[in-house]
Amino acid sequence: MKKISSIRIKPRFAAILKIFGFLIVLFLAIFIFYRYQISTLTKLEYSEEASNKILFSGYKRKVLDIGKSKTLNAAFESEYFKEKYLNNYAKIKYIEQDHLIENINKLLKVGYSNHEINIILSHGTSESVSEFAKRDKVRYLEEYFSYDFAKLENYDRYIQYSDETGEDELETILYINLNLDKPDYEYTELVKDFSIDMLINKHRNLGEDFVPEDLTTIPSEYAAENDFECSRLALNAFIEMNNAATKDGYSLIINSAYRSYQDQVDLVELYRRSYGDSYVEKYVALPGFSEHQTGLAFDIGSRRSNIFANSKEYIWMKDNAYKYGFVMRYDERYQDLTEFRKEPWHYRYVGKDIAKYIYEHNNMSLEEYFVIFLDK
Ligand SMILES: [Zn+2]
Numbered sequence: 001m002k003k004i005s006s007i008r009i010k011p012r013f014a015a016i017l018k019i020f021g022f023l024i025v026l027f028l029a030i031f032i033f034y035r036y037q038i039s040t041l042t043k044l045e046y047s048e049e050a051s052n053k054i055l056f057s058g059y060k061r062k063v064l065d066i067g068k069s070k071t072l073n074a075a076f077e078s079e080y081f082k083e084k085y086l087n088n089y090a091k092i093k094y095i096e097q098d099h100l101i102e103n104i105n106k107l108l109k110v111g112y113s114n115h116e117i118n119i120i121l122s123h124g125t126s127e128s129v130s131e132f133a134k135r136d137k138v139r140y141l142e143e144y145f146s147y148d149f150a151k152l153e154n155y156d157r158y159i160q161y162s163d164e165t166g167e168d169e170l171e172t173i174l175y176i177n178l179n180l181d182k183p184d185y186e187y188t189e190l191v192k193d194f195s196i197d198m199l200i201n202k203h204r205n206l207g208e209d210f211v212p213e214d215l216t217t218i219p220s221e222y223a224a225e226n227d228f229e230c231s232r233l234a235l236n237a238f239i240e241m242n243n244a245a246t247k248d249g250y251s252l253i254i255n256s257a258y259r260s261y262q263d264q265v266d267l268v269e270l271y272r273r274s275y276g277d278s279y280v281e282k283y284v285a286l287p288g289f290s291e292h293q294t295g296l297a298f299d300i301g302s303r304r305s306n307i308f309a310n311s312k313e314y315i316w317m318k319d320n321a322y323k324y325g326f327v328m329r330y331d332e333r334y335q336d337l338t339e340f341r342k343e344p345w346h347y348r349y350v351g352k353d354i355a356k357y358i359y360e361h362n363n364m365s366l367e368e369y370f371v372i373f374l375d376k
Contacts, residue, residue: 044068050076062086070094075101093118098126106133119145124152143169149177149372157181177371178337179203185286196233196325196351198294199370202339205288208261212295215258223254224301230257231295234349238298241324250316255345256299259292282341291329296349298326309344317347322359325352327366334365 037060041051045068053076054063066072075081075089078101085105091114092104103126107117110133120129123145132152144150144158150173161181162172179187184202191204194213200206214232222235222242230238238254245252259267264287271284291297302311321328327350330343350358350366358364 040064045070046073047077050074053077053081059086066090071100071104075104078102080105088114088117093121095121097121097129099130100126103129103133106130109133110135111137116141120152123150128153144173147173149173149375151177174337174368174371177375178367180337180339184339185289188289194231194294196296196349197354197370197374198296199366199374200289200291200294201367202285202289206261206293207288210288210293211260212258215295218254218257222252223257228254228257229295230254230298231349234296234298237325237349241321241326244320244324245313245316248316250313251303252313252317253301253303254298255301256292257297258295259290261287261293264288264290264293285340291346291348297329298347298349299343299345300347301345314344321347322355323352325349325355327355327358328363329366331363331365333363334368337365337367 034055037055038048038051041054041060041063042048044064046054046063050073054060059076063072069090071092071094072086072089074094075086080101082105085108088108089101089104094100097103100121103121104117107120107129112120119141120132124132129152132155138155140159144155145152147170150158150169154173154176157176158169158172161167161176162169165172167175175181178201179189180203182203185205187203189204191198191200191206192210194210212231215229216232216235218228218230218235220226222238242252264285268280268284268286272280285291300313300317301308302313305311305313308314317326318328326347328344329346329348330338330340332342335341348366354366354369358366358369
């Protein structure tokens with residue numbers, strides 16, 4: 001009995017083995033074919049997730065024709081993918097932004113072209129783009145947003161200011177990005193960190209507690225009084241500049257340097273009592289809004305002349321201060337941006353790179369430099 005049954009089982013077992021083997025080979029072949037298909041997409045930098053969707057939704061041919069596209073990849077990864085926008089996704093530049101595909105869909109629905117969407121995305125944040133997509137299609141996109149530093153969120157203010165004043169696009173963007181259309185001392189941004197490129201004005205202020213991190217006493221030989229203080233960086237630069245000035249036969253002196261928040265409170269009070277509100281409004285920054293609190297600003301005088309603007313030292317500073325990292329901060333040419341009248345004596349340490357750039361670009365204001373390069 002035993003013998004017979006073992007003879008019968010053997011061929012049946014062999015048959016099962018054969019089928020099993022065949023299935024394994026079949027699955028393996030399918031798997032290899034599937035991996036090959038996926039690899040044609042991953043080679044074009046589509047993710048595994050996107051590649052799977054592309055493969056199983058039947059867009060492989062089309063995607064291979066299109067080639068690489070980070071935006072298309074993101075679209076296939078997104079639950080908001082819309083078939084009718086596939087060609088748009090492929091032509092819109094990818095940008096690292098939340099809700100990218102959702103926002104692109106909305107903008108396409110409003111009627112913007114791919115080119116216009118590229119402009120909108122590159123000037124906004126996820127939130128500002130999403131807000132922008134809620135409105136009807138707007139005009140003047142190209143005019144304003146050919147400037148890198150134009151901000152999508154400011155669009156309405158650009159149009160309004162330009163309509164009211166007739167200013168050109170560049171002037172308008174500068175003015176609005178600096179929040180100059182908003183009330184002074186009220187619509188402000190608190191600046192917390194010390195840096196040589198920090199911007200303090202009537203819309204960007206320092207807190208009561210802000211003290212420059214490298215505050216140091218100015219040796220009395222450089223200053224009009226004994227207890228003046230400033231940033232160590234600014235002092236080193238001043239000493240270097242003063243040495244050069246002395247060598248050329250000029251004689252500089254620091255008439256005012258770091259002023260604490262409380263110093264400015266006292267100063268404003270003093271001027272208010274002596275000269276009245278309108279004087280303070282015109283000439284004195286309110287506490288927190290004075291550049292002197294940064295420790296990077298100096299009021300510079302000539303030891304030989306009481307009126308600095310009439311001194312030879314003033315002329316020397318105009319030609320040389322930038323070499324040591326200083327800029328004259330307030331000039332009548334751009335007082336609409338600084339909101340201070342000309343102060344020929346007020347110099348600000350910004351470092352040699354920025355000072356050189358400003359000098360080589362028609363002595364632009366620090367405000368302008370900030371909008372173009374620093375306000376990201
Ligand atoms: Zn000053």
